[in-house]
Amino acid sequence: MIHSYLYLSIILFCLGVVGVISRRNVFTVFMSIELMLNSANLAFIAFSRVHESMDGHVLAMMVMAVAAAEAALALAVVILLHKHKSKLDTNVFSLLKG
Amino acid sequence: MEHSVTYLGLIPLFPLMGAVLIGLLHVFTCNRRKLPEMLYGLLACVGPVLSFIMALKIFFALKGMPADERFLSQVAFTWFSVGDLHINMGFLADPLSSLMLLFVTLIGSLIHIYSIGYMKGDKNFGKFFSYLNLFLGSMLILVLGDSPVVMFVGWEGVGLCSYLLISFYSDGTDNVLAGNKAFIVNRVGDLGFVLGMSFLFWGIGSHGFDYMSLKANVHHLAPGVALATCLLLFVGATGKSAQIPLYVWLPDAMAGPTPVSALIHAATMVTAGVYMVARFSFLYAHVELAGTIVAWVGILTALLAAIFGMFQEDIKKVLAYSTVSQLGYMFAGVGVAAYSAGIFHVFTHAFFKALLFLGAGSVICALHHEQNIWKMGGLKKKMPKTYITMLIGALALSGCPPFSGFFSKDEILYSALASGHFGIWAVGVLVAGMTAYYTFRMMFVVFHGEPRDQHAYDHAQESPAVMTVPLIILAVGALFAGFLNLPAIFGGDQMVSHWLAPSVTEHHPHTGLFVEIIAIGASVVAFLIGIKAAYSRFGKGAEEPNFSGFADFAYHKFYVDELYDAVIVQPYKRVGAAIWKTIEPNVTDAPVKSVSTLYMLLGSAFKILQVGYVRVYAIYMIIGLSVMSLFLSQTLN
Numbered sequence: 001m002i003h004s005y006l007y008l009s010i011i012l013f014c015l016g017v018v019g020v021i022s023r024r025n026v027f028t029v030f031m032s033i034e035l036m037l038n039s040a041n042l043a044f045i046a047f048s049r050v051h052e053s054m055d056g057h058v059l060a061m062m063v064m065a066v067a068a069a070e071a072a073l074a075l076a077v078v079i080l081l082h083k084h085k086s087k088l089d090t091n092v093f094s095l096l097k098g
Numbered sequence: 099m100e101h102s103v104t105y106l107g108l109i110p111l112f113p114l115m116g117a118v119l120i121g122l123l124h125v126f127t128c129n130r131r132k133l134p135e136m137l138y139g140l141l142a143c144v145g146p147v148l149s150f151i152m153a154l155k156i157f158f159a160l161k162g163m164p165a166d167e168r169f170l171s172q173v174a175f176t177w178f179s180v181g182d183l184h185i186n187m188g189f190l191a192d193p194l195s196s197l198m199l200l201f202v203t204l205i206g207s208l209i210h211i212y213s214i215g216y217m218k219g220d221k222n223f224g225k226f227f228s229y230l231n232l233f234l235g236s237m238l239i240l241v242l243g244d245s246p247v248v249m250f251v252g253w254e255g256v257g258l259c260s261y262l263l264i265s266f267y268s269d270g271t272d273n274v275l276a277g278n279k280a281f282i283v284n285r286v287g288d289l290g291f292v293l294g295m296s297f298l299f300w301g302i303g304s305h306g307f308d309y310m311s312l313k314a315n316v317h318h319l320a321p322g323v324a325l326a327t328c329l330l331l332f333v334g335a336t337g338k339s340a341q342i343p344l345y346v347w348l349p350d351a352m353a354g355p356t357p358v359s360a361l362i363h364a365a366t367m368v369t370a371g372v373y374m375v376a377r378f379s380f381l382y383a384h385v386e387l388a389g390t391i392v393a394w395v396g397i398l399t400a401l402l403a404a405i406f407g408m409f410q411e412d413i414k415k416v417l418a419y420s421t422v423s424q425l426g427y428m429f430a431g432v433g434v435a436a437y438s439a440g441i442f443h444v445f446t447h448a449f450f451k452a453l454l455f456l457g458a459g460s461v462i463c464a465l466h467h468e469q470n471i472w473k474m475g476g477l478k479k480k481m482p483k484t485y486i487t488m489l490i491g492a493l494a495l496s497g498c499p500p501f502s503g504f505f506s507k508d509e510i511l512y513s514a515l516a517s518g519h520f521g522i523w524a525v526g527v528l529v530a531g532m533t534a535y536y537t538f539r540m541m542f543v544v545f546h547g548e549p550r551d552q553h554a555y556d557h558a559q560e561s562p563a564v565m566t567v568p569l570i571i572l573a574v575g576a577l578f579a580g581f582l583n584l585p586a587i588f589g590g591d592q593m594v595s596h597w598l599a600p601s602v603t604e605h606h607p608h609t610g611l612f613v614e615i616i617a618i619g620a621s622v623v624a625f626l627i628g629i630k631a632a633y634s635r636f637g638k639g640a641e642e643p644n645f646s647g648f649a650d651f652a653y654h655k656f657y658v659d660e661l662y663d664a665v666i667v668q669p670y671k672r673v674g675a676a677i678w679k680t681i682e683p684n685v686t687d688a689p690v691k692s693v694s695t696l697y698m699l700l701g702s703a704f705k706i707l708q709v710g711y712v713r714v715y716a717i718y719m720i721i722g723l724s725v726m727s728l729f730l731s732q733t734l735n
Contacts, residue, residue, distance in 0.1 A: 020716045029712070090712045097710030 005046035012039035026078050026088045037067050106156070106172040106189035106242060109149045109199065114235035116145035117228050124224030135223050139214035142227035146210050146234055150203035156191050157200055168193055168600055171244060188308060190244035194601035197441065197594070198241045198373055201448050205365045206234045208568040212456055213357040215564035216463060226266060226355070233259035237366050241373065245308040246295045249374070253291065253338065256367045257284045263362060264354040276350040283347040287337015294330030297323055298381075313380045321385065328381055328388030331374065332395075339371030340422050341399045341429060346659055348422055352414040356459030359414060364421045364455050365448040372428040372444050376437045376602055383435060383603040393433025393514070397522045397529070400426025402656075404532040408539065409645065409653040412469045413458045416540045420495060421451055423529060427510055430522055436513030437602035438595040442583050443510055445594070446502035449575035450494035456569055457488035461544060463565075464558040468551075471540060472642040476549040480558045483566045485545050487573040492541050494576040496534035497625050502580035504621070509585065512617040516607040527620045534628025542636035587614050
């Protein structure tokens with residue numbers, strides 16, 4: 001039974017990873033990160049149910065709170081980036097190129 | 099009897115506090131409106147005068163003790179501890195240091211007062227007094243230190259102040275070079291001092307490194323080590339006290355303001371070497387050969403400097419060479435183990451040489467900073483106070499009875515004769531005659547005869563009271579200081595010798611009255627011949643001579659400076675240039691530079707990975723995390 005949840009979680013996580021790596025739009029990248037976070041949440045809750053403990057629930061709630069805060073911050077950063085370059089393409093921002 | 103007191107540290111502290119205070123005031127106001135000179139003058143004089151009062155208190159406290167137990171000590175704090183060795187910031191006042199204290203603070207105070215007049219209107223008035231106070235503080239640490247290490251602190255402090263004050267008029271390149279020369283030559287001597295101290299520590303330092311412990315343990319020192327220590331310490335003394343071969347800095351040091359020449363380069367700092375040898379008398383008494391070497395170096399320096407002094411044309415240089423010459427006498431004195439005679443000459447010399455320098459300063463000031471004696475002449479009528487006081491100083495310097503210099507110099511010569519050093523005595527008598535000659539050559543040319551520069555003569559006038567009063571006080575000292583150590587032959591009781599007896603290790607040779615009369619007679623005859631020769635050549639006015647032959651050779655100081663330059667300075671510079679141009683880039687810099695090249699190469703290799711796209715960093719992160727997870731899952735199972 002737990003396997004189904006875990007497979008779903010893994011699929012969602014991989015989708016997130018692929019999204020982060022392959023997409024160039026900042027928002028899509030950002031949504032992919034959220035997807036990865038939530039796949040982890042799913043795994044937490046599944047395990048929590050199996051072990052009949054509340055710890056997993058607590059952690060899932062924590063992750064959600066952090067994700068919400070991060071979303072607020074990330075949107076602010078995105079707005080700043082847009083102000084600078086008028087684009088939302090991640091490839092435009094390559095100041096760290098060696 | 100209580101020997102531990104708490105006020106010794108105050109003596110150097112007063113001038114040091116003055117130095118800090120005046121220095122800060124000067125730093126904060128020098129770019130804005132100047133503070134009144136009188137404020138600086140007053141602040142500067144408070145420290146030395148308070149120190150003098152304390153020195154008197156100490157003198158009388160010591161006088162009240164039994165002769166064998168005359169000492170006061172204070173440990174301010176432990177300076178540093180290495181293993182079992184504890185070096186304290188400690189002070190020791192015994193008869194020797196109390197005598198030094200008295201005249202250093204007295205003459206220091208007088209010269210501070212005189213400087214208010216001499217430095218009037220100088221744009222760095224505050225800076226000058228800050229340095230002067232700092233000097234006095236360092237000198238007092240040197241004198242009061244209870245171990246060679248503390249003495250070395252003062253020793254370096256006075257060297258620094260000497261450098262700062264020689265190059266005080268820093269807009270002239272020559273002055274700055276003279277300051278550098280003094281500092282560098284002194285460093286050579288200081289190296290000797292440090293090495294000597296190391297030998298001493300190596301030998302007997304484990305039983306404590308203050309003078310009392312050293313004195314108690316000196317017999318444990320192996321003869322070879324003792325000789326090496328004595329000679330190395332003496333190298334330090336030749337640097338500070340301007341003896342052969344390191345005397346060359348002192349004449350150049352006259353580039354500084356005249357009060358500095360009087361205080362540092364005549365009365366106090368340059369006598370530090372003599373003080374040091376007397377302080378280590380327990381060590382020198384242990385090694386007779388070292389004493390003989392010290393005495394011969396001293397008397398030969400006296401001879402050489404007297405020869406140079408006879409041909410100088412700068413009034414301050416004449417006095418500078420006479421200082422070198424008199425320091426030579428002092429070393430001859432301490433070298434033949436007549437420590438009290440040497441220190442007594444330090445004492446009287448401080449009075450009459452400070453007097454002569456301050457007198458010369460008064461003349462220089464009146465003639466608007468003209469120092470060439472061949473531009474002076476006939477100043478007797480214009481500057482009577484300066485003339486009379488300087489005449490007293492000159493008579494004392496040339497050893498005319500009953501002025502102070504006669505007694506102290508005669509004591510040294512008599513000690514040399516009585517202890518069987520006939521060569522030293524003979525040279526000493528010769529130098530006594532030459533001293534009288536060059537001193538009165540200067541006096542006759544400057545004050546007698548007709549004015550050589552009518553314009554300067556017309557504008558010359560007597561200096562203000564702030565300058566003449568210290569002159570008069572010093573003249574009284576130069577006149578009467580000799581009576582403090584009146585030998586038995588004149589019905590005296592040799593007060594200074596008895597006072598110093600507990601501090602220094604000496605034994606007075608017993609000789610007949612005949613030897614003493616010979617010594618005195620020879621000195622007086624030499625003085626009369628010298629003054630007669632000076633009078634016959636310069637007494638009725640003389641023109642600037644053209645030197646030739648030996649005189650020309652001596653006028654150029656035997657080309658010693660040029661010799662040092664050719665033998666030491668230039669080769670040293672060439673070695674330096676060789677190291678700088680070949681060894682540094684190829685040997686020392688090469689590894690350092692190749693390391694940086696290596697990192698640059700590595701960096702350019704790794705640079706490829708840094709593409710700057712967020713996505714790529716995400717890939718790196720995922721790869722990294724995956725590898726880590728794999729690794730963890732492998733190890734955990």
